[in-house]
Amino acid sequence: MSELQVKSLFASGHTACAGCGQSIAARLVINAAGSNTIIANNTGCLEVFTTKYPESAWRVPWVHSLFENAAAVASGIEAALIFQGKKDKISVIAQAGDGGTADIGMQALSGIWERKHDVLAICYDNEAYENTGIQRSGLTPYGASTTTSPSGAQSFGNPKLKKPMPEIANAHGIAYVATASVGFPQDLQRKVKKALSIKGPKYLQIHVPCPLGWGYPSSLTYQIAKLAVGTGLYPLIEYENGMLIGVRKISSKSVEEYLKPQRRFRHIINNPDELAKIQEIANNNIKKYNLVAEGN
Amino acid sequence: MKEFLEGSQAIAKVVSLCRPGVISAYPITPQTHIVEGLAQLVADGKLDSQFINVESEHSAASLVLGGSATGVRVYTATSAQGLFLMAEVLFNIAGMRLPVVLTCANRAMSAPISIWNDQQDSVSLRDSGLIQFYAENNQEAVDLHLIAYRLAEDKDVMLPAMVCIDGYILTHGIETVDMPTQEEVDKFLPRYQPPYNLDVDHPLTLGFLADPDYYMETRFAIQETYKEIVKFMPQLFEQFSSAFGRSYNFVEKYHLEDADKVIVAMGSVCGTIKDVVDELRKKGKRVGLLKIMVLRPFPNQQICNALKGISRIAVLDRALSLGSIAPLASEIKASFFGKKKAPKIISSFIAGLGGRDITKDSIKEIFRQLNQKEITGNFIDLKPELLQAPLETTLGNRSF
């Protein structure tokens, strides 16, 4: 059955912006996970645009507590389900934005990984604190101009590299770690299902372009998402028990193609030195993960 | 059955009799013995519970939030810094109407860091939405946990409750406690039947965003619930009394009948005050004690009734509201505003901060100072020699 025929577990009518990558990804995730799922959600855009009282987009049990604690809340849900003898039938997801995952929620997340809770942690990576007005997070990419890492006479935007969350997750010795992109919906859903088929902690980081925060026309979300992967800037990788088991091969487009439509990189486009630095980030990923398909 | 137990062990035991399905906590003195006790009970197979060691109090509170939202009875415990790391979550638990029960082993707030007792930690969270009980001794500590669970989980309440026990004085004090049996507890506290919970068969959204059209009513609803609690708590105390033979109330009146000088206080210091009252009464002094057992809901009516016609009241706070009147004193004064039979004098005293002993002499000094002139915020047992030193040393900051 196609997804349209079955009732989506994520109802329409929520208040996300046009072209919001996160809302598309969230729907793909829950529909792949199925109705026997309980979600704990951090504060952030997703929580705000899906649960403005008295309406909710969620047709599964869903709880939002705070900005930094969804992982800990999820481990409490898991513990309660074990106590009730229901855990085997029910999946638990802890989901958050990049800020809620890599910055303020990092401690709680590290806690559930170390304690080996059977929880899938999902990071919707829109590369900034979008909900509060596009501030820089630990997953904002190098060079991106945000409201707290603005470009200017003395600045080329965010001066730091993305925090290597998949590696940090792997360092905890967890069962499954992967990145995905809203530009590749089937791959994304396959990874959700695979993750949930494995017992123990799992981490899935999904690249979700944000038209408002990144400054591109809302019709381009898929193209932007695909370009991030296609340039090597957002490698789609998959690990089981710390072993790299899969990468999505690319034809290695120039990063300029990805950066150009986005206002957050406007100051980079005409600066060959900065452009070269970002190309080098992509090149390093390509080398590290062997991203380019043979024969290309 | 009468048992000779450390306070923390007694609390661990009674909590285990309440059969929480999820327990999570983080070590902090003087709370730690309680959860160590529970960990041992789980390890020995005497308690069927998910006991989860977490990486912070913030996560301990969040974890029990998740467990409670899933429909299971939960427990956590903490002190001072830990309570404040939980604070964000505790407001959240109250707003989400989840019946989490926790123990606060009262300890002073840093800085300077102190592991010793006062009540600044829990008293500072009086606006969080938590029901707050204060125990005088370990028997009360045990009993108040049973009452806390019953009250918190009542369908008309559904609020978190905190039992506050003075750190070290009670947590580490060894006393005889009449420990209820499992059968008695099961009868008084039946299995938790959540009126709402996260359930895949009946999807529920919990923790909405409420805009200005909706937020205020959610807070109003909690305020209304507190009014209801005040109305039906006497019934619960009654039920407790017929089940276990021990009677409690919002307040305990000790020799108030003909008293003209009364101290109002909370927690273990009430034991010392009772001794002093006994001594002074033998000498013909008309003194008494009003012990506050429930800080939230604040029992204004019961307090006013108990103290009406008494001319001089001393409120003893083991906490401050820096820059204003001490918290308990301020609330007691507010309770009497505009009342006809208000005491002539409501003086405020601060004692026992950061674990300084409140001795019988300290209490006698309070009665002595409670005369014709109203006093606001006198500190008892300050050390003059430290006050004469430069402010720098008083603050605890020194260069060497």
Ligand SMILES: Cc1ncc(C[n+]2csc(CCOP(=O)(O)OP(=O)(O)O)c2C)c(N)n1
């Ligand atoms: C303790 C705390 N600090 C700050 C905030 C404010 N805040 C709410 S959402 C948010 C940003 C969320 O960013 P992210 O996790 O990346 O999610 P996004 O909105 O981008 O999807 C911030 C800073 C908060 N709610 N709580």
Ligand SMILES: [Mg+2]
């Ligand atoms: Mg974000």
